[in-house]
Amino acid sequence: MAMAAPASPGEDMDVEVAAFLASCAASEYGAAEALLDRLDAPASRAAARRLLGAVSTLIIAEHEGELVKPSSLSALAAAEVIAKVNKVSLLLGGSGPTLHKAAQHAASSHPLVNEVLVADSDVFAHPLAEPWAELLRSVQQKGGYSHVIASSTSFGKNLLPRAAALLDVSPVMDVTAICEQRVFVRPIYAGNALCTVQYTGESPCMMSIRSTSFSPATESMSETKVALITQVDLSFLSEGLCGSLTIFFYYQHSSMPCRVFVVNVALRFLDHGSVKTIF
Structure with a gap:
């Protein structure tokens, strides 16, 4: 597919991006996509992708033991429906040997997968939306993906709106069909009707999909097509300790039985002094 010539660079365009666009204006799509990775700065890659209309997708993958879940x-x-020519990265988080075994499974799960990003830390051992949202923001800012997809599981529906707020975009939830790259079908009125919506915001287009509407690919891959496994830079975690605080309320009245209320409060980032003060 031939790539259309981009618009002339504006004054605020990165010089590296402008030089890149000038060098590949007459290139085929695949060649231009391959050249994107040669840009040094992550911001330059993101800007070039937007101007070229290139599709790159980040999938928030979940794993159970050593295997990626079918919903992922x-x-x-x-992602394959969005575009046949699609640079797909899978993001896996957790800790220990099972995470790396799951990453190996993800790397050989589909020919569309170009890279598996592994966030190995005890912080991501549990599906808490707060640290995962920070992780997703960090990965998106470095990768400049055009689409971010998560399954409509309890984890995905909890994570996606938080991460979208950090990136200042609006997510499209519970997608059941993909018409175009930014046109989707989703249920409304408690599932009694279907609505076609178009995403018109800035990148990334963040969406959750109903796994029952997209059949997992059963295509097998040879060992020569295994995707690259990369460790995610977790330096942003050095700002503090991320976690949650569970508070128990005990209530008893003479005319009523004893009741215990449990409230889970998310703590975005706490330094060690704050933890000692609270606990």
Whole structure:
């Protein structure tokens, strides 16, 4: 597919991006996509992708033990519907040997997967939306993806709105069909009707998909097509300790039985002094 010539660079365009666009204006799409990785700065890559109309997708993958969950494989099927020429990265988080075994499974799960990003830290051992949202923001800012997909599981529905708020975009939830790169079908009125919506905001287009609407690919891959596994830079975690605080309320009245209320409060980032003060 031939790539259309980009608009002339504006004064605020990165010089590196402008030089890149000038060098590949007459290139085929695949060649231009390959050249994107040669840009040094992450911001330059993101800007070039937007100007070229290139599609790159980040999938928030979940794993159980050493295997990627089928719902995450359905997200891969959704990424394939968005564009056949699609640079797909899978993001896996957790800790220990099972995480790396799951990463190996993800790397060989589908020919569309170009890279598996591994966030190895005890912070991501549990599906807490707060640290994962910070992780997703950091990965998106460095990768400049055009789409971010998560499954409509309890984890995905909890994570996506928080991460979208950090990136200042609006997510499209519970997608059941993909018409175009930014045109989707989703249920409304408690599932009694379907609505076609178009995302008109800035990149990334963040969406959750219903796994029952996208059948996981059963395509097998040879060992020569295994995707690259990369460790995610977790330096942003050095700002503090991320976690949550569980508070128990005990209530008893003479005319009523004893009741215990449990409230879970998310703590975005706490330094060690704050933890000692609270606990």
